[in-house]
Amino acid sequence: SAVISQKPSRDICQRGTSLTIQCQVDSQVTMMFWYRQQPGQSLTLIATANQGSEATYESGFVIDKFPISRPNLTFSTLTVSNMSPEDSSIYLCSVAGDRRGNEQFFGPGTRLTVL
């Protein structure tokens, strides 16, 4: 399984600011994903980070709010822009092979609190 790290592990931010979360993998992977886990809730997929092209966003998530970069096969960033308290969540990145049966492996998450 891949070893995944995220930075920062947690942050407290002011309303209206932006935060960029980094996800680093110890090996090259085809698929990288970003999820949001709101307090007491399940995981919701934000987008698939595609290497060399724009991310693919799920319904309800837009690039202006959650811009994503994927410059290579081991790294991705998610920015949470113009934050509001409703953005307070745990943000997790995950990686997988490109086959449907491949399990995803998750990073430890970034706990974001917006005041």
Added chain:
Amino acid sequence: AQSVAQPEDQVNVAEGNPLTVKCTYSVSGNPYLFWYVQYPNRGLQFLLKYITGDNLVKGSYGFEAEFNKSQTSFHLKKPSALVSDSALYFCAVSHLTGGGNKLTFGTGTQLKVEL
């Protein structure tokens, strides 16, 4: 649309007793099913998956899951629960989208194992 349901928000069991965490699914085509566990302040850990083959799948930490096509279920089981098994458990189904290998998660079941 693909979906999974976890009908129980919380399951309580005494240490040493068998445990079951329920999951039912709705998919078009063959289901690819997964169980993940989340310990407090940690990311998700992969437990096991069903792709094809034997209906009884064995995974990490002594957990197993039984795939039942007629009942569209994939319940997680363990013969003898430990206090350390107390955590949040998620069932998930995989399906392909234009963005690749996408997971849809259930709402999660909090397992509490007591002495």
